[in-house]
Amino acid sequence: MLIKNKERYTGREITSEKDYMRRRDFLKLSAWTLTAPALAPVRLFASDEDKNKYTALNAVRNKAMSIGEKPNSWTEITTYNNFYEFGTDKSAPSRNSRAFKPRPWSVAIDGLCDKPGHYQLEDLIPAKKLEERVYSLRCVEAWSMVIPWIGVPLKNILLKAQPRSTARFVEFTSVYRPSEMPGQRAHILDWPYMEGLRLDEALHPLTFLAVGVYGRVLPNQNGAPLRLVVPWKYGFKSIKSIVRIRFTDTMPVSTWQRLAPGEYGFYANVNPEVDHPRWSQRRERRIGTFFKRETQLFNGYADEVGALYKNLDLEKWY
Amino acid sequence: MKSSVAVFKTLIFLAGLAPLLWLIYRFLNDDLTANPVEFLVHQSGFWGLVYLMVVLSVTPVRRFTRWNGVIKVRRMLGLFAFFYVFLHFSIYLFLDRELYWDEIIPDIVKRPYITLGFTAFLILAALALTSTRGWIRRLGRRWQKLHRLVYGAALLAVVHFWWLVKADIREPALFAVIWIGLMAARFKNAAGQQSKMKK
Numbered sequence: 001m002l003i004k005n006k007e008r009y010t011g012r013e014i015t016s017e018k019d020y021m022r023r024r025d026f027l028k029l030s031a032w033t034l035t036a037p038a039l040a041p042v043r044l045f046a047s048d049e050d051k052n053k054y055t056a057l058n059a060v061r062n063k064a065m066s067i068g069e070k071p072n073s074w075t076e077i078t079t080y081n082n083f084y085e086f087g088t089d090k091s092a093p094s095r096n097s098r099a100f101k102p103r104p105w106s107v108a109i110d111g112l113c114d115k116p117g118h119y120q121l122e123d124l125i126p127a128k129k130l131e132e133r134v135y136s137l138r139c140v141e142a143w144s145m146v147i148p149w150i151g152v153p154l155k156n157i158l159l160k161a162q163p164r165s166t167a168r169f170v171e172f173t174s175v176y177r178p179s180e181m182p183g184q185r186a187h188i189l190d191w192p193y194m195e196g197l198r199l200d201e202a203l204h205p206l207t208f209l210a211v212g213v214y215g216r217v218l219p220n221q222n223g224a225p226l227r228l229v230v231p232w233k234y235g236f237k238s239i240k241s242i243v244r245i246r247f248t249d250t251m252p253v254s255t256w257q258r259l260a261p262g263e264y265g266f267y268a269n270v271n272p273e274v275d276h277p278r279w280s281q282r283r284e285r286r287i288g289t290f291f292k293r294e295t296q297l298f299n300g301y302a303d304e305v306g307a308l309y310k311n312l313d314l315e316k317w318y
Numbered sequence: 319m320k321s322s323v324a325v326f327k328t329l330i331f332l333a334g335l336a337p338l339l340w341l342i343y344r345f346l347n348d349d350l351t352a353n354p355v356e357f358l359v360h361q362s363g364f365w366g367l368v369y370l371m372v373v374l375s376v377t378p379v380r381r382f383t384r385w386n387g388v389i390k391v392r393r394m395l396g397l398f399a400f401f402y403v404f405l406h407f408s409i410y411l412f413l414d415r416e417l418y419w420d421e422i423i424p425d426i427v428k429r430p431y432i433t434l435g436f437t438a439f440l441i442l443a444a445l446a447l448t449s450t451r452g453w454i455r456r457l458g459r460r461w462q463k464l465h466r467l468v469y470g471a472a473l474l475a476v477v478h479f480w481w482l483v484k485a486d487i488r489e490p491a492l493f494a495v496i497w498i499g500l501m502a503a504r505f506k507n508a509a510g511q512q513s514k515m516k517k
């Protein structure tokens with residue numbers, strides 16, 4: 001019986017359940033993406049008071065590591081997100097991420113290190129050790145925001161794992177949960193999202209692991225429960241909802257790099273002199289201000305990180 | 319009959335205006351998202367493309383319903399399409415690129431998606447300009463030929479959209495499918511008419 005069936009329905013006739021789901025989601029999401037951004041007003045479902053729904057975190061601002069500008073509003077930071085796992089429209093993550101469960105959460109740290117391990121988030125980043133840093137985040141799409149992050153320097157976490165001398169890079173992996181992340185049900189990017197840093201970049205004192213924003217735990221749309229923040233690189237390097245950190249001796253290939261190697265490089269350092277093939281990076285729009293401003297090399301951190309790239313051709317290694 | 323056409327025209331006029339009114343309403347409520355300029359570029363481009371597709375569907379709809387009344391709103395629909403594209407281009411020029419010509423000129427010259435969008439814009443501008451009764455008379459038979467360019471403009475706009483998305487091609491793909499469907503309907507229509515004439 002079974003064999004007969006197999007013979008009769010070979011090849012293209014059969015649609016695997018996964019393909020079927022994918023096709024169905026394609027149609028559903030198309031209709032949705034067409035109408036939702038146009039019709040759903042932001043103000044109806046978001047306000048600055050929403051902040052109070054999130055657990056408060058205790059952290060003192062690290063002034064030496066913060067910029068002096070006034071942070072963007074809670075609403076701006078939490079309704080304008082690029083987080084394709086929840087949809088590609090900027091307001092999609094805030095609308096589509098409610099089913100996501102960021103707790104309990106564990107992170108694997110492995111690869112070329114002497115103390116690999118699986119950690120519960122609370123053990124990896126104890127609530128007592130948190131600090132606040134105000135960074136600007138420059139998106140590759142030429143807009144930027146000022147965001148008061150809460151977290152710990154990535155360095156503290158990495159050194160605990162005791163990377164070996166052969167480790168030269170760190171690779172990060174985001175969570176893959178199509179049932180909770182509607183964007184992952186369509187093949188928009190090669191899921192799960194991956195990113196990488198050179199080890200010296202990862203150990204730089206500016207590189208930060210955030211678990212909160214604005215004195216609260218991270219909302220789902222901002223990369224709950226923990227995300228990277230690398231303030232001198234384009235926003236897509238700051239990978240969200242991390243489940244794995246791996247030391248390696250080969251340069252990781254990031255998700256955007258794999259999709260369009262001519263547009264997104266491994267380094268992705270903010271640089272007004274090197275255009276994205278489809279738009280200029282010379283200026284940026286700070287969300288909440290009317291006129292654009294000039295983009296700064298390394299997003300203004302040239303003094304701090306310039307030495308990392310002393311011998312690097314930034315045109316070639318964009 | 320006459321009054322039903324008038325009612326239909328009014329309805330289409332209101333439908334054409336609806337996206338603009340909606341955007342104005344959201345503007346007044348300070349609800350144009352955290353990045354209003356980007357939002358407006360996307361909205362105006364999107365509605366321009368939607369109305370372009372609507373114009374292209376006039377002929378198939380007429381054939382399907384056998385009601386010639388739809389022809390009466392074709393010019394208005396075309397002008398609405400141009401209106402949103404004009405808005406799109408103006409917002410790009412003044413608000414998005416803030417008249418920084420060191421960005422605009424390279425955009426138009428060396429970024430293919432903008433080159434295509436700009437070509438589509440020029441075509442639509444020419445069509446809008448020659449949409450008056452006087453021009454229809456003056457151009458005679460050539461008018462129709464000229465205005466068939468709207469299909470090309472719509473295609474350029476779809477490719478423009480396709481090339482500008484970063485990863486998620488679903489929306490432009492949907493427009494491409496609609497465009498192909500409308501083209502197919504048009505050619506089928508033309509072929510049908512020709513065979514009828516032969517009889």
Ligand code: HEM
Pocket residue numbers: 359360361362363364365366367370403406407410426432435436437438439442471475478479482
């Ligand atoms: C017939 C003419 C045109 C049509 C129908 C059109 C349509 C569109 C559409 C549908 C989008 C995407 C909207 C979305 O993401 O929801 C778009 C985006 C855009 N268009 Fe056009 N467009 C046209 C002409 C132009 C012209 C002449 C320019 C500039 C010279 C232009 C510049 C842009 C830019 C900068 C974007 C946004 C790109 C981005 O977000 O990366 N378009 N357009």
